[in-house]
Amino acid sequence: MEERKEIIAKYERGTHLLGRVVSALTLVMLVGAPFLIGSWLGAMPDLNAVGRGFLAVGLVWTVSSVVEFLVYTPMLGSGGSYLAFITGNLINMKIPCAVNARDLAGVKAGTKENEIVSTLSIAVSSLVTIVVLALGVLLLQPLQPLLQSPVLQPAFDNVVPALFGAMAYKYYRKNLKLAVWPLLMMSVLFILLPALQSQTSILILPSGALAIALAWLKYRKGRKA
Amino acid sequence: MSVISQLSAPTMYLICGGIVAFVAVVCVVFAVRAWRAGKAIGMDTAVLRRVVTASASFSVLPAVGILLGVIALSGALGIPWPWLRLSVIGALHYETQVAQGAAEQVGIHLSGSEMTAQAFATIALLMSLCILWGMLLNLFLNKKYTARLSRPKAGGAGGSFGDQAMTAMFIGLVSAYIGSYLGQWISGNGRFTFSGSPVPLLTALCAAAMMALLTWAAEKRKLHWLEDFSLALSMLFGMACAVLVRQGI
Structure with missing residues (x-):
């Protein structure tokens, strides 16, 4: 038991140190790259336009990033979230991938086993993405007609609905009572206020809050019984 | 040489590919550490193998979808920059939207024919700045936040609510x-x-x-x-x- 605690503590310390260092390095590289490319092209970024652009399009994403950090970090654990926020594509790839891996491994959220499974799953998912994109870029000329064929376009336009449809079955079948109200609330909201359809990523928060509130009521009822 | 041709020049591949390679190494390091820690705390190798297999097989299709995002943006931004953006930190639904918004701010349409060197540098910087908040929050708050989450709750006996939440x-x-x-x-x-x-x-x-x-x-x-x-x-x-x-x- 003591040995396990020691292993976990050492792993956690290492994860935070590594996570912070690589996050900082990635940040410097990502912000530095436009300046490096600009100096090579002979023109630096227009910082006034960057400021205006940030106010126009960046603020929404800032709010969205804060929500993502608050919601996804508990799901992924520390190592998983350092890696997921570095590699991106959270909603359409990393979160479902980690949740699916957690289910397959039979581990519970909040445990060290879950933290390890999430980290492993996100690392593998990111590596596969990097390899697929690198191969795709390498073979862009021959692949372009196939990938951009009008016949196949609906398939690639609907990767996310296919993903959430499959995940919905998996989760709804075991938690039908819990799923009914968020699904109903979101459906009514999107039907009555169609303009909200472009804000789905932000509406995850109220939908998730309702589901958590219902789960809490069920949990309390179970404890009292 | 036009700007759009320069944006797909070997120098661009070198800069963007270098960052992608760095992130790939980071992923390998995290994966190896997680695997070793899992083994050290007694997790079954077969379970860890299943996690790897399922995660790899799951990721191929969304990755092809993301590749389409690279293709969609390559007409205006060249190939290497969208490749970098969608391999590191970026998100499929985010990149096009921010690139369009950034192009408006520099007074052009998002197209290769209108792209200038300064417009590209400005768009690229804005694309990076708008999405880095998640990483910044992780850098400064992940340790405190996860420590707070894993703190044992009063009266927590009888099963945790965390998993259900x-x-x-x-x-x-x-x-x-x-x-x-x-x-x-x-x-x-x-x-x-x-x-x-x-x-x-x-x-x-x-x-x-x-x-x-x-x-x-x-x-x-x-x-x-x-x-x-x-x-x-x-x-x-x-x-x-x-x-x-x-x-x-």
């Missing part, structure tokens, strides 16, 4: 998206007009049906190996249905 959060996430597909069909072109696209909803339903079938086969027919591939296969079926539905409409 995470399941509930995920159900909320999925419900938001499924609700939006329903809304898109019913009110996508005006409230209750039923003239919006039904394809996302039908795709989701088909993928769910395939998942039901595969789950049944895995559980009742004892084909447990199917579980590792059920998500990827269900997605593939849903995407194939999207093509068929679009052909039929």
Whole structure:
């Protein structure tokens, strides 16, 4: 038991140190790259336009990033979230991938086993993405007609609905009572206020809050019984 | 040499490829550390192997979808920059939107013919700045936040709520998206007009049906190996249905 605690503590310390260092390095590289490319092209970024652009399009994403950090970090654990926020594509790839891996491994959220499974799953998912994109870029000329064929376009336009449809079955079948109200609330909201359809990523928060509130009521009822 | 040709020059591949390679190494390091820690605390190697197999098979299809994002942006920004953005930190739904918004701010349309060196540098910087908040929050707050989350709660005996809360959060996430597909069909072109696209909803339903079938086969027919591939296969079926539905409409 003591040995396990020691292993976990050492792993956690290492994860935070590594996570912070690589996050900082990635940040410097990502912000530095436009300046490096600009100096090579002979023109630096227009910082006034960057400021205006940030106010126009960046603020929404800032709010969205804060929500993502608050919601996804508990799901992924520390190592998983350092890696997921570095590699991106959270909603359409990393979160479902980690949740699916957690289910397959039979581990519970909040445990060290879950933290390890999430980290492993996100690392593998990111590596596969990097390899697929690198191969795709390498073979862009021959692949372009196939990938951009009008016949196949609906398939690639609907990767996310296919993903959430499959995940919905998996989760709804075991938690039908819990799923009914968020699904109903979101459906009514999107039907009555169609303009909200472009804000789905932000509406995850109220939908998730309702589901958590219902789960809490069920949990309390179970404890009292 | 035009700006758009310069944006796909070897120097650009070197800069962007270098960052992608760095992130790939980071992923390998995290994976190896997680695997070793898992083994050290007594996790079954077979379980860890299943996690790797399922995660790899699941990721191929969304990655191809992301590749389309690279292709879509390459006309205006060259190939290496979208490749970098969508391999590191970026998100498929985010990049195009921010690139369009940034192009407006520099007074051009997002197209290769209008691209200038300064416009590109400005767009690239804005694309980086708008999405780095998640990483910044992680850098400064991850340790405190995760420590707070793992602190034992008073009266916590008798089972933790944390696991149920995470399941509930995920159900909320999925419900938001499924609700939006329903809304898109019913009110996508005006409230209750039923003239919006039904394809996302039908795709989701088909993928769910395939998942039901595969789950049944895995559980009742004892084909447990199917579980590792059920998500990827269900997605593939849903995407194939999207093509068929679009052909039929």
